[in-house]
Amino acid sequence: MSEDFKVKILLIEDEENVRESYVDMLGFLGYDVITADNGKTGLEVINRQPIDIVITDLNMPVMNGMEALRRIKKKNEEIQVIVITGFATIENAISAMKQGAFDYITKPVSLEHVKIVLNKCIQQIRSRRENEELKHLNAQLREINELKNKFITITNHELRTPLAVLKGYMDLLEMELEDHPSEDIQEYLGIISNTLTEMINMIEMMHDLSSFESLISKQNRTVFDINALADSLFKEIKILFDKRGVEFSFRGEQRPLFVNADQQLLKKAIRELTQNALKFTETGKKVELSVKFIPTKNQVYVVIKDQGIGIPHEKLDLIFEPFYEVQDVMHHFTSRTDFMGGGIGVGLSLVKEIIEASNGEIAVESKPDEGSIFTVILPLAEVSENVRVSSYTL
Template sequence: MKKNQDTIHILVVDDEEGIRAGVERILVRMGLKVFTAERGDIALDILDREDISIVLLDLKMPGLDGMQVLMRIRGKNPDILVIVITGYATVETAIEAMKQGAYDFVAKPFEPEHLRIIVNRALEKIRLTFEAEILELERKRTLADLGTEKSRIRTIIESLPNGIVVTNSTGHVALMNPAFLKLLGLDFYPDSTDGHIEHYVKDEGFCSLVMRISQCSYDDAGNIPPYEFSTSDDKYLMARIRPVVGDENECLGAVISIEDITALKMLDRLKSEFVAKVSHELRSPLSTIHEQLASVLNDMAGEDSNGERQLLNRAKEKTSGLISLIGDLLDLSRIEAGMVCNELKPVCVSTLLKNIVDFLSTRTKGKQQSIKLNLPETTLPSVQSDPLALESIFGNLIANAINYTQEGGEIIVSAFAEEKNLVVEVKDNGFGIDPKYIDKIFDKFFRIKNEKTRFITGTGLGLPIVKGLLEDIGGSIIVKSTPGKGSVFTVAFPIGDHGNR
């Protein structure tokens, strides 16, 4: 910001009236406000009353001479620029005045242009000094605002109930809050947060994931799943990790949010134990009832008692449905407890699909349906996985297609390799799914009820089991369906070593 020259006041101090008048005329034409004084004491009085920026001071005056006035000015206001006026015979005195703090000097006699150059130089110094002061004030204000903002952000972070950690690109901790230390059971708060994340969290998988994300080497940064780990037998934590990316898309590190999920884990454990206990207690008597009903029906073969046979058949179907429900509940509880996909073996998916299709073909014949298996000419690669998990996934999907396809319909099962994934499609031309139900079909116990499906028996747990198993093996499932035309369930999971993530 440039200081306006109209705000600059200049005092001319000289005992010669002609010099004072001549200098005043030159300076007024430059747009400056000028004060004059013929003696040193008058000059000092004007300096006490007016905001003077520049003083043109004659060194040789009666009474207080110029050097004395200069020393008074330097003592009162060192920011005033003093330009001494001297004759050629007193140049040495002018040099001495410069040593005492004078800004410049002009020798008598002087040309108007020479005086204007010296005064303009002083005006430029005042302008630059003023701008420097403004910049310094702005810098201090910016630093104060930044300090306030940093203090505000730190206050917010430190008051959050979740643990917050920020790492740089090398995995060293740049910021943490007290909740993080409390969750990890650490009783210290380091003076400088420059330790590696491994210093605070001893879980190898967690630290490895943090390093990958901190260096932006995670394959899908937009879809990073939460990571669960435990610090002891009775504490479980869940971490959500996201990369920190700079303005030029460079990787700066990672921000980690950690929350305590011990209560949820304990609730899941209690629920699983309850389901397992109840299911176990129910399965045995139901199986006995089912076998007894089958035995009675066999004994009644040939007897003329259609009403009784129909009643017993319905009871047998209901007990069979309950046994299936109990089996699905047990499978689901094992999936949620992480008790599946632990025994990994090489699995030939082609052979597995052939066996499942052959086994379920008897059901399609009963409904006059056709089922076809499409495999590529080249052998599909084997996968390292849990064979029982894959059998449950494909078995549920194919059985689902059979159940929800009308008599005379068609089911096509296809398998092929695509990039790094093995893809299996189960396609049917059955009843289809209304778009509003697509997001609900993987919910536990959800079943679509309409004119075409109300007589179909099932537990509503088949698709939730499929989704749970796929999550454990790092797979995915996509559903496309058109009401009245059929559905396509597409499963993809990585080829190679994979298991519980």
């Protein structure tokens, strides 16, 4: 018996010498045993303490094994009962199993037979306990997830409005004091303004986390042109790169490339990857978004290549873990686009979820100080006259 998994066994046998021989046998196998001399005293033991397995003879005075079995199962279905029977009463053993007994052992009782039956019984108990523990843990996870979503919703609602008002008045104050001669005042205003912007960005990221998870659970899959979607995204976000002074380019195929996925989610995932590349690429360097068809694999590659700071080799396996950030958390500040700006550490984790939910994969190559290449790999969808093709615009 495994040392890390203990069971309590109750042995019910009316003949003292036979009972002692069974106790010796079970002790040899490594089990601690409680004994009772009939079904009635056996039930009294069960009422006083938890029991996992009952091994009982069928033929006993006061209360026989069959009646004990019925009462044990009525009291606690989870207690496993093994009956001991002679060859002449094998029909009784089968009847006992129909009433809920786990198995039966025939007389004369052999050590090997007892060992086999108990091992099977304990494995069933172990599996049941593990399943119950998993159910309990899943229930806890669902509860935690609901609390998290409520917290995010409340935080988003309660903080977004006052922060937006503060930021608005802060911007007005900065304009009013734009020509103020005091450098200290200008510096203080800048610090306050940047701090408010960070807080607003953090709230928006938390809102995105909640909405991403909701969308993943309610996918709306359609067939659409990923080449056109990437081109549309490029045009939408190029201004962010221009503001940072990072060169941003797009290269696509000359033909439509259809995939079957939730286009809103996939667009969010690619946007996250491109903005992530922007955050970790210095001014004056390049980021490229490209879409490629790989005919030998019948796959579409969406590639985001940057000349950023890169990722250390030992951290490549960690970047898709929830709440993990590559940069030093002691120097964290929140931003979607500023160089080395941080988030809440869930972006790449959600990206991976979205891509896998789209029957795709994501791969990454990176070298410190040289840059990174993220590749989204998607199966090419078959398009026939019966398939509805969606517009790529969102």
